[in-house]
Amino acid sequence: xxxxxxxxxxxxxxxxxxxxxxxxxxxxxxxxxxxxxxxxxxxxxxxxxxxxxxxxxxxxxxxxxxxxxxxxxxxxxxxxxxxxxxxxxxxxxxxxxxxxxxxxxxxxxxxxxxxxxxxxxxxxxxxxxxxxxxxxxxxxxxxxxxxxxxxxxxxxxxxxxxxxxxxxxxxxxxxxxxxxxxxxxxxxxxxxxxxxxxxxxxxxxxxxxxxxxxxx
Numbered sequence: 001x002x003x004x005x006x007x008x009x010x011x012x013x014x015x016x017x018x019x020x021x022x023x024x025x026x027x028x029x030x031x032x033x034x035x036x037x038x039x040x041x042x043x044x045x046x047x048x049x050x051x052x053x054x055x056x057x058x059x060x061x062x063x064x065x066x067x068x069x070x071x072x073x074x075x076x077x078x079x080x081x082x083x084x085x086x087x088x089x090x091x092x093x094x095x096x097x098x099x100x101x102x103x104x105x106x107x108x109x110x111x112x113x114x115x116x117x118x119x120x121x122x123x124x125x126x127x128x129x130x131x132x133x134x135x136x137x138x139x140x141x142x143x144x145x146x147x148x149x150x151x152x153x154x155x156x157x158x159x160x161x162x163x164x165x166x167x168x169x170x171x172x173x174x175x176x177x178x179x180x181x182x183x184x185x186x187x188x189x190x191x192x193x194x195x196x197x198x199x200x201x202x203x204x205x206x207x208x209x210x211x212x213x214x215x216x
Contacts, residue, residue, distance in 0.1 A: 001175045004052075004161070004183035008035040008161040010045050012186050017049050026105070026127075026205050027164070028083070028181040029059060048075035054126070055105045057083035066093040069206055074102045081105045081124060086114045091121045098122040098215035105116065112146040125181065130174070131164035141173045142166070148178040 005016055006032040025046050032039050043056045053191035056076065058069040064088060070082040074097075079105035082193060084090040094104045098121065105125040106118040110183045116127045128147060130140030140199050159180035165171060168191050172183050 001179060002052075002181040004055075005189070005190065006031070006163070006165075006183040006185050007109055008032050008042050008046070009186075010038070010042065010049070013046055014049050016186065016189065021189075022050060022052070022210055023181070024054060024081075024183075025050050026055040026083070027160075028057050028178075029054075030106070040073070043073070043076045043080065047079050050079070052079065053081040053103055053105070054079055054101050055081045055083040055107075055125075058108065060087075061085065061087065061089065063089040063092050066090065067096060070102065070104075071100075072134050078104075083127075084195055086118060086126075088109075091117050094118060094123050095121040100125070105165070109147075110143070112143065112150055115147040115158075115160075116150055119151060119154075119158040123158045125159050125161040127161045127183070129161040129164035131166040133164075134166075141177055143171075144174055144177040144179050 003021055003212040004024040004026050005013055005022055006026045009028045013025055026032060030042050035042050043054060049053050052075055056073045058066045060066050060069055062199040074080050082097055084094055085106045086106050086109045094106055108124045109115055109126050109128045118126045121163055128143045133140035133143060144162060161181040161183060162174040162179040163183050163186050165182050171182055171192060
């Protein structure tokens with residue numbers, strides 16, 4: 001499973017890119033606001049750091065304006081992935097932009113029917129929001145499983161990009177359900193490697209090694 005970092009913080013992106021674990025980046029208007037920077041400026045800097053897809057989201061909601069904004073974002077760098085809302089205008093814009101050779105990430109997906117339409121529009125990625133469904137008492141992982149089955153039934157090439165991922169258990173469940181990508185905040189990626197038995201076992205090994213008086 002690919003890991004995308006869900007942030008517009010360039011310093012965090014640079015740090016995680018150096019680990020060799022980062023496959024891409026997703027941003028949204030809220031993250032751009034948090035960065036306090038111009039969207040095209042920060043996207044250009046991120047694209048210089050990361051080789052994989054970098055999602056930049058349009059602000060408009062109608063077809064013509066989404067096309068205009070999407071084309072402007074696509075000019076920022078060759079690895080820009082235009083992020084569009086999963087609405088009918090968004091699906092239509094997706095088809096137009098993908099026909100022009102651009103990567104498109106369809107965001108705010110909450111059911112398998114939406115995902116089906118986006119795949120038919122040749123979306124590069126579909127972003128089902130797991131955490132937001134969980135907030136409503138709906139099992140977000142069921143949506144990942146449903147989309148996986150639909151896409152496999154018809155050999156769609158659209159990749160499932162699990163979004164609104166909030167816990168390490170979400171990450172494991174997404175991997176088991178066959179999500180192609182998970183986009184994660186830095187804090188969640190850090191927690192993936194944590195386990196108390198790893199920490200206690202390492203501490204014991206370090207203590208025993210010191211007692212040998214050896215060096216390597």
